[in-house]
Amino acid sequence: MLTIGPNEFILKADLMVSLRGLFRGSLLAASLIASLPAFAEKVVVTDVLGRKVEVEAPVQRVILGEGRQMYFVAALDKDAPFKRVVGWRDDLSKADPDSYKAYLARYPEIAKIPSFGGMKEGAFDIEQAIALKPDVLFLNVEAKVASDEASLVEKLASVGIPVAYVDFREKPFENTEPSMRLIGKLFGKEAIAEDFIAFRAAEIAKITDRLAKVQNLKKPVVMMERAGGFSDDCCMSFGKENFGKMVEIAGGRNLAADLIPGTFGTVNAEAVVAANPEVVIITGGNWGAYVPGGAWVGLGPGNDMVEARRKLAALAMRPAFAQTQAVKNGRVHAVWHQFYNSPYQFVAIQEIATWLHPELFKDIDASATLKTLHERFLPLPYEPGYWVTVERQ
Template identity: 70%
Template sequence: MHIQFKAAGLSAALLLATVWPALAEKISLKDVTGRDVEVEVPVKHVILGEGRQIYFLAALDKTNPFEHVVGWRDDLPKADPETYKAYLAKYPDIAKLPTFGGMKDGTFDIEQAVTLKPDVILMNVDAKTATEEAGYIEKLAKVGIPLVYVDFREKPMENTEPSMRVMGKLMGKEQLAEDFIKFRADAIKVVTDKLEAAKPARPVVFVERAGGYSDDCCMSFGNENFGKMVEIAGGTNMAKDIIPGTFGTVNPEQIVASNPDQIIVTGGMWEAFVPGGAWVGVGYGADLTEAKRKLEALTKRPAFTGVKAVEDGNVHAIWHQFYNNPYQFVAIQEIAKWLHPDLFKDLDPEATFKELHARFLPLDYKPGYFVSLKGE
């Protein structure tokens, strides 16, 4: 960024010389794909390639996480309407933010993006192939707009920390990013240290991704995302040897044959996508009585017939969006408590989530993220 001024007074020049370097600095950073990207930081104008990226941007700005957002993808009101409503109530101007379609579905409007003059566009790594095929990086580079990849979905247990560090550099909040990373690591260590000391038997766990979202059964996770969270929490992910990547599908017969000890269904408020669907509506301020009713209804499907987890009542639902944000440590604590209730009887994941909100997030905490048929 260049500033031109006429010789209209040495004092003004000296003021700019002393103040401006503190405001902006061009740096080179590595995004989570290993790309070297030059960005002027701290960034003042950001386009979010996915609306749910506000989950991690908010962790770095408790006052107003939307202050520097000039545009975002239109997914948050549909994928997580309760969180969107909470942010809208606190920051009503977000209703006026320009919205975009997605890179992967080809509805991202690059001309619109350029007119907003962002300092950076944040993109999830799962959009990388589509972004490259469309030549967006080169097109944006021609007009001086860098694109930075982050990842909280494909390999979140590997990429959450580097992604948060990238965000810290972009926003000029590096120490706050480190504070968050430590909070997250300490919360996970509470689980892993106890498991390492006790070495309990590992129950077999089937995680159903977005159970009830469609009539098909059953989407799940390989050895990443919720699949990895189960392993960290002291379980054996049933699908880790069936699904080669992060996401995939297992057939009902495989579930019956594996006879899992525990079942965890991810859910959300998806009325906008599947009106009146069988999905389990957990999330910010959810009605847990209704969520529990819908969770129980899912156990009547053929895939869960006679399965040990259903017979023993070890069927649970958890907020789907833990799969796409840096708060996975809360999910790990809750899963550990479900899998090893005696070992973790003193662990309080709700308290951890409340502390996360109190220390880092702009919203007040509301329960509703977990429900179980185990009599909680």
């Protein structure tokens, strides 16, 4: 029988104690390292305009050239969506007051975030931006002309502040994914960005894959009116991009596709009457800050659907629409305008698809998709109010 002497026993016991101490020390060191913020390092990213931009990442301080860029910030920084935001344009509270109020109720500190006017309006305060010492300024591509005229990029570069252009509005189906990847890299949230991109692609594929299997698909002609009721004019619309593209992806024919050369434009009422669209879709939002008491359809989180439906019915009776197939057959709808300027366009595509091909997509529930988006990626709970249909006459 093998025996262990007292000296050997003591040595083994000391060794075990030492190993336990080393293990505990390693765990403590690992936990301390994990709790420390990631060290910033220079990274080079390519923005949606093809510009090489050098930034110290992960960024800790950002300025949003548009307040509605919170739509993408929130999707990446769900737990603390405003932790990096040191300045933003003042448009979220005006263009989407319902979302702003919801954020304000949960994060009251946002009332103190310094705000700017718009770049295109010449109201962006460069000196104020420099004083905030951001790690990066995000601008939408539509601000490029105005920023060039103001030499903004050069002025900020001279004090070490980089500018990165993103796009969810002009060519969203070309630029949403690269924009999210760029922002994810700068935030140190690449995995979340890829998760979001995969979720978005899968939800769009639920529509496109099914449409691709239909032989001789009949695509209804759709009049997509932009911000109906915002003014007395009719009819602002979309060309081959943005909501115009969403209509095509959802299996429709955008009436204005060949009438508007760019992303945004106007179709005269006579052209709408002549085309006799089978479906009319109007974008709506809460624009009380711009047009108090206007005829616009109030849509967005928590809005009054009875009032929205009443306003939509009134807009449907304008001369451009009153005698169309769409009105006669009860195929007049409204959808939240801000889907046009966020990475959430896939939700609108699903709802539009159910309007254009109700039998083909009777199992598609865009509300459920929007709820899942909120649960997985967004800091606020889901509230209904993003679309409405007029009662059949």
